[in-house]
Amino acid sequence: MKSPELFDHRPDPQLGDALRAALEPENHAAFAARVMANYDRALEQASGPTWEVLASWFRPGVAVAVALIAGFVFGQAMLTPTPADTASLDTAMAPAEGPGLAALVTAADPPDASVVFSSLVEQR
Amino acid sequence: MPAEAQPPPEPVRMGSNSADSDLVVQTLSGDRAAFGVLVERYTPQARRVARAVLGDPDDADDAAQDGFLSALVKLAQYDSRRPFGPWLMRIVANAATDRRRRRHVRRAEPLDPALVGGGPRPDAVAVRSELGERLRAALAELPERRRTAVVLFDVEGYSHAEIAGILGIPEGTVRSEVFHGRRRLRALLEDWKE
Numbered sequence: 001m002k003s004p005e006l007f008d009h010r011p012d013p014q015l016g017d018a019l020r021a022a023l024e025p026e027n028h029a030a031f032a033a034r035v036m037a038n039y040d041r042a043l044e045q046a047s048g049p050t051w052e053v054l055a056s057w058f059r060p061g062v063a064v065a066v067a068l069i070a071g072f073v074f075g076q077a078m079l080t081p082t083p084a085d086t087a088s089l090d091t092a093m094a095p096a097e098g099p100g101l102a103a104l105v106t107a108a109d110p111p112d113a114s115v116v117f118s119s120l121v122e123q124r
Numbered sequence: 125m126p127a128e129a130q131p132p133p134e135p136v137r138m139g140s141n142s143a144d145s146d147l148v149v150q151t152l153s154g155d156r157a158a159f160g161v162l163v164e165r166y167t168p169q170a171r172r173v174a175r176a177v178l179g180d181p182d183d184a185d186d187a188a189q190d191g192f193l194s195a196l197v198k199l200a201q202y203d204s205r206r207p208f209g210p211w212l213m214r215i216v217a218n219a220a221t222d223r224r225r226r227r228h229v230r231r232a233e234p235l236d237p238a239l240v241g242g243g244p245r246p247d248a249v250a251v252r253s254e255l256g257e258r259l260r261a262a263l264a265e266l267p268e269r270r271r272t273a274v275v276l277f278d279v280e281g282y283s284h285a286e287i288a289g290i291l292g293i294p295e296g297t298v299r300s301e302v303f304h305g306r307r308r309l310r311a312l313l314e315d316w317k318e
Contacts, residue, residue, distance in 0.1 A: 009284070009299070015306065016278035018313075022259035023172045023275065025181055031171060032163050034185075035192045039159060042193060 144208035152199055163192055166209065169280055170216045176275035177220035178227075179264050187223045191216030210282060214290040217272060224268065255313075262312035266305055273298055274305035 025031070142150075142161065150158035170191055175184035195202075195215045202211055263271045269291060276282045276290060277298075284302070288295040 011278045011281055012306065013278075015274075015309065016281075018255060018259055019263070019275060019309075020172065020279045022256035022263075023175045023279065024168070025171045025175065025185065028164075028167045028171070031185060031188070032160070032167050035163050035167075035189050036156075036160055038189060038193055039156070039163075039196065042196075 145204035148199060148202055148204060148208065151196070159196065162208075162212075166192075166212055169209070170212065172279060173213055173216050173272065173275060174220040176263065176272050176279075177217060177268055178224055179260070183223060183227065184220065187220035188216055190223070191219040194219060207286070209280075210286040210290050213276065213280070213282070214292070217290055221268070258313060259309070262309050265312070266308055269293070270301045270305040270308075273301040274309065277302045278306070 142158070144162065144165075147158045147162050151162065167188070170188040171184060174187040174191065175181055178184045178187055191212070195212050198215065202208065263275075266274070272291065273287055276287045277284070282290065284295050284298045287298045287302075291298065293301075
């Protein structure tokens with residue numbers, strides 16, 4: 001072995017060989033087989049539970065979907081207006097008295113500004 | 125004219141000389157045998173490195189196995205432009221360190237060099253040399269990072285820069301750890317040499 005005082009940046013083959021012999025485990029093939037067996041087991045565990053998870057999600061998923069559809073249908077029924085509630089645009093724009101806004105909009109000549117203003121005030 | 129179908133890639137066999145990066149790609153595509161070749165190729169190194177960290181051969185094998193399986197999970201993160209060995213050894217060393225920490229918590233006592241030597245295993249006692257015993261005991265007396273650095277440098281042949289990447293420490297620190305580790309080991313072995 002080399003002098004302990006040397007700060008050598010190259011590997012020391014003598015020390016390396018001795019350490020390798022001291023650390024060398026036995027039966028690498030058996031170890032590799034053990035790792036591969038665990039690899040297979042890990043693959044099985046990774047693929048197996050997927051279906052179980054999907055199956056466990058199925059029933060709650062269907063229940064939620066049915067609840068959502070029922071809620072949507074009920075909501076639609078509640079929000080659809082009855083004929084009595086409806087009012088046409090003409091009805092809404094009809095003035096209480098006088099020609100009102102509709103008459104001003106459809107007039108051939110531009111209205112006097114004071115008429116427009118007073119008409120708007122009347123609408124209020 | 126229909127294009128000729130490409131032949132399927134050659135299946136990987138144990139003992140294959142395929143490059144590590146090719147084996148990684150094949151493993152990622154689900155080729156079990158490709159992963160088998162990587163395991164076969166790096167088993168001795170991974171077991172030695174884990175043993176350098178942990179001492180006990182059974183714990184070391186558990187850690188090396190954890191390292192291989194952890195590497196498999198992280199394989200998509202591997203940068204194929206870099207060498208595979210240091211990447212894998214970093215994972216193995218981390219797995220061994222994690223296992224050692226857990227063991228420390230469990231035992232709440234320092235490493236015993238006699239225990240680190242592996243204890244009296246009936247299948248190994250006959251072949252264990254005196255030098256081996258001394259070296260294992262000497263290694264056990266070194267701080268974990270120091271002995272791992274020495275093993276990675278002198279046994280596995282990694283460069284200081286690669287060891288820095290494996291251990292996650294600056295390159296200068298690796299040089300220092302290797303230097304001091306070697307000096308301590310040589311001092312401990314001096315009387316044996318004489």
